[in-house]
Amino acid sequence: MKLSDFDFDLPEGLIATRPANPRSSARLLVAEGARITDAVVRELPDWLRPGDRLVLNDTRVIPARLSGQRVRPGPDGESRAGMEVTLLEPRPEGRWAALIKPLRKLGVGERIEFAPGFDATCTAKAEGQAVLEFNLAGGDFDAALERAGAMPLPPYIEARRKADARDRHDYQTVWARRRGAVAAPTASLHFDEELLDRIAAKGVQFTHVTLHVGAGTFLPVKVDDVRQHRMHAEWGEVSAQAASEIAATRASGGRIIPVGTTALRLIETAARDSGAIAPWQGETDIFIYPGFTFRVCDALMTNFHLPRSTLMMLVSALMGRERIMRIYAHAVEERYRFFSYGDASLLIPGE
Structure with missing residues (x-):
């Protein structure tokens, strides 16, 4: 499994330096199995079912x-x-x-x-x-x-402009609670209170977990054989209440949909030992690439990621490498905005 397997051409003009305003006006690519649909984040409730559960990372970015x-x-x-x-x-x-x-x-x-x-x-x-x-x-x-302090914008934004007062709001989720991250869980930046209310009205429930995102999330992969890569460690916690809520949803047939790769990595870490979600606290360096067996996650909402990155490997593990490359080719062709302040995707595996 080579690093070049996760490469693609990305026009520089598609790298977003400011988020959509309002947040839920960002575009949403929905990939369900082999089907791709172009939508908008405010339409997310149309793709969710009563009984589903969104898992949200409640970390708070410090002005680092x-x-x-x-x-x-x-x-x-x-x-x-x-x-x-x-x-x-x-x-x-x-x-x-x-x-x-x-x-x-x-x-x-x-x-x-x-x-x-x-x-x-x-x-x-x-x-x-x-x-x-x-x-x-x-x-x-x-x-x-x-x-x-100032907000620690990702290197690919910082190279184009300095952080300013707007980023204090833009680079923080509406449910941020526990201080400690030096990077935002960026898929969560698309949500506002109105969207959360509409999702709840659909019969979808929410569970909060914490993973303090570190600057290591931006580190490049430097080995050609990706299986030799070692992930940075980040502190996280799945509380007993969170584990119980997730387990109950799975038992009742609802889908577990983490919002962001950080929430996904954390709940899969919490299920690694027993194969089922359990309370967990500590540092995780879980590395998800094709061949990984998902124990908890049924779908994923996430932004569009860097070529040759560990996050490209993660979404390839969920959807299949060839399928994710087709999804990304569509996103580039349709001029979706990429990376932390960019647009979103809802990835739903299927046959």
Whole structure:
């Protein structure tokens, strides 16, 4: 199974840098078996059945992108250098792993000042990352980060424009609750309260799980044999209530439809040991590619993904590689918008 098996030509003009407004006005490609239908996200209830259950990731994106000044004492006074910091994941004792540009200009023990009263000290450097210890903790840290930070847009958007005030709203789901992600579960960005109400009125139920999406979601696959790739780990939780709700829906014949690959990876992780959904908490590095046996997921709502990415492998596992390549060829031909702020697909496997 080669990396080139998951490649396709994507015109640069199809990469979305802003989301549709309103959210539910984004386009929706529905692939049910071999049939493809062009629709709009607000029409999603037409494709759902009473008794289905949508699984939603309730992680909340933190404003993890910080700009600051490295402060270095010297015999002639302080010297300063600009630093761009992206928080990656929390570490024990209130520290954070972070990407820093330029890392070579920051020494262990040196301090970065982000705002008056808000700074961090570099405690370690390894493998292109640093560990930062902030001068604030708990609610004080959260409040300072909200004031000083920017939303960590994906690299393919950041290369085209900087994050701004609109992204504080656009890059957050309407049900975001548990802080910790540095990337959004982007399929969920298409939902607004009106759409949720219409879905509920259809007799469809909702279950919330948590997977804190990490920056590793954007890492490229660097091996030619994809089976040799090792996924990054992300923290998640399926509560006892969530597992019970999902199990009850499956027992009654309803479909389990995760909204986004993060929710899918989490519930499949929670079913790996026993083959049935169970409460689970921890770090998952599950890698889903063709040949994977799905234990919980019956369909998937997701955005359109990067060529040669692990997410292309995941949707290929669900729908079959040849079928997903036809779906993506249709999406390109019909000029669907791709990636985090792009349009959506509803993938329903079938014969």
